Amino acid sequence: MARNIGSHYTVHRVLGRGSAGTVWLGDGPDGPVAIKLLREDLAADRDLAERFAHERHALLGLEHPNIVGVRDLIIADSGDTPDGQEVALVMDLVRGPDLRRHLERERRLAPREAVAITAAVANGLAVAHAAGIVHRDVKPENILLDTPEGGRVALLTDFGVAKLIDEPRHGGKGGVVGTPDYLAPEIVEGLPPRAAVDIYALVTVLYELLAGFTPFGGGHPGAVLRRQVTEKAAELPGIPRELWELIQQCLAKAPASRLRAAELASRLRELLPSLEGLPPLDIGDPEEDAAPEPVEAEEPIAALAAAGGGGGGAGRVAVPLVRGTAPDSERETHTRMRVPDAEELAGGAHGTARTIRTAGERRAGSARNAAAARRRRRLAVTAAALVCAAALGGWLLFSGGDSSDGGLGEPAGGPPRADVQLSQPA
Numbered sequence: 318m319a320r321n322i323g324s325h326y327t328v329h330r331v332l333g334r335g336s337a338g339t340v341w342l343g344d345g346p347d348g349p350v351a352i353k354l355l356r357e358d359l360a361a362d363r364d365l366a367e368r369f370a371h372e373r374h375a376l377l378g379l380e381h382p383n384i385v386g387v388r389d390l391i392i393a394d395s396g397d398t399p400d401g402q403e404v405a406l407v408m409d410l411v412r413g414p415d416l417r418r419h420l421e422r423e424r425r426l427a428p429r430e431a432v433a434i435t436a437a438v439a440n441g442l443a444v445a446h447a448a449g450i451v452h453r454d455v456k457p458e459n460i461l462l463d464t465p466e467g468g469r470v471a472l473l474t475d476f477g478v479a480k481l482i483d484e485p486r487h488g489g490k491g492g493v494v495g496t497p498d499y500l501a502p503e504i505v506e507g508l509p510p511r512a513a514v515d516i517y518a519l520v521t522v523l524y525e526l527l528a529g530f531t532p533f534g535g536g537h538p539g540a541v542l543r544r545q546v547t548e549k550a551a552e553l554p555g556i557p558r559e560l561w562e563l564i565q566q567c568l569a570k571a572p573a574s575r576l577r578a579a580e581l582a583s584r585l586r587e588l589l590p591s592l593e594g595l596p597p598l599d600i601g602d603p604e605e606d607a608a609p610e611p612v613e614a615e616e617p618i619a620a621l622a623a624a625g626g627g628g629g630g631a632g633r634v635a636v637p638l639v640r641g642t643a644p645d646s647e648r649e650t651h652t653r654m655r656v657p658d659a660e661e662l663a664g665g666a667h668g669t670a671r672t673i674r675t676a677g678e679r680r681a682g683s684a685r686n687a688a689a690a691r692r693r694r695r696l697a698v699t700a701a702a703l704v705c706a707a708a709l710g711g712w713l714l715f716s717g718g719d720s721s722d723g724g725l726g727e728p729a730g731g732p733p734r735a736d737v738q739l740s741q742p743a
């Protein structure tokens with residue numbers, strides 16, 4: 318049934334759900350639009366709504382063919398609850414799937430396609446960075462593929478949302494907000510996110526498009542964070558040398574060593590002719606590997622939740638962006654964490670660097686983005702996610718270790734950090 322949003326828009330049906338809200342197909346004065354309605358508990362937070370309004374100018378001014386345009390920001394009283402309000406972001410409607418779905422279908426992309434998508438997104442980032450806007454949550458879910466007149470255009474969406482949700486309410490230091498697989502090491506180390514974090518995340522996406530899995534993902538989110546800081550990405554077999562060098566440069570631990578967005582875009586575009594006709598890389602399919610180990614894949618997560626320990630689960634833990642309810646989305650998404658200290662980073666949780674092998678060769682390790690593996694784990698993960706939030710204690714503090722959850726959820730709880738076993742068992 319159609320529902321009015323503000324005085325100019327109507328929504329008809331759900332297009333997708335994320336941890337911060339639901340995206341609807343809608344109509345506005347200029348035709349069809351996509352409308353992201355913030356979750357009720359977030360919308361009820363007056364501070365957050367104010368921050369939205371404050372960012373209005375920057376978000377509405379961001380115009381580029383590779384950025385999903387924001388057309389309007391609506392903060393309106395909701396008829397549903399006496400003092401409730403609706404907060405909505407009106408965006409250009411994108412017809413195609415998001416990159417996560419495309420990748421799940423294809424498993425791995427041919428190098429030319431992967432590089433062309435990445436170059437397009439880098440173009441969009443260059444414009445945002447020039448305007449002083451850092452995305453902070455670049456990942457396949459936030460890259461939409463439009464299909465105008467048979468062509469295909471990659472567009473980056475969700476600008477500013479992570480920042481709005483992350484901003485500490487009481488002036489305290491924010492925790493880590495983001496999706497562990499794509500988090501730049503400097504964020505893990507507690508430094509303020511600058512443009513280079515988007516480059517790191519985007520090139521992580523490029524690696525994932527080529528390999529079918531991210532360079533440092535898999536297992537306990539703490540282990541993923543530790544790898545982001547300490548490990549080197551494994552080279553993908555058969556990857557063209559120049560492309561690999563570019564990837565390595567942009568996955569540098571030192572932000573200053575990474576390319577800027579405009580340069581990344583142009584270097585990637587230069588590579589395109591040489592990649593013409595190359596098939597997807599011949600890398601073992603993680604799904605095949607994941608099949609024989611369902612018990613190992615599920616048990617550590619459940620056990621972790623029950624025991625409150627820091628064991629190494631094989632899946633990515635689905636944790637809502639903010640505390641409160643379970644995530645709207647079924648998809649694995651943000652984790653909000655306290656910044657780990659140096660000792661934790663050195664000791665680390667379970668998990669070692671992945672061994673990359675060609676197809677046919679067996680690989681010990683997790684199947685990061687294997688849809689089947691995720692489906693198998695989803696029940697355990699979803700059920701365990703909220704328990705995990707408490708059980709992981711200091712390591713996964715939703716409130717960022719202070720009151721900086723913006724009052725959006727319940728008070729921080731869970732055992733203190735000392736209860737969490739982060740060291741490698743003997």
Ligand SMILES: Nc1ncnc2c1ncn2[C@@H]1O[C@H](COP(=O)(O)OP(=O)(O)OP(=O)(O)O)[C@@H](O)[C@H]1O
Pocket residue numbers: 332333334335336337338339340351353385408409410411412414415458459461474475638646648650651
């Ligand atoms: N402008 C748009 N046009 C068409 N569909 C969209 C648009 N924006 C988002 N969607 C759809 O809605 C889904 C949910 O988007 P949303 O940004 O809320 O969540 P997410 O990015 O998947 O997850 P999270 O917000 O938790 O990181 C997207 O995956 C996409 O399928």
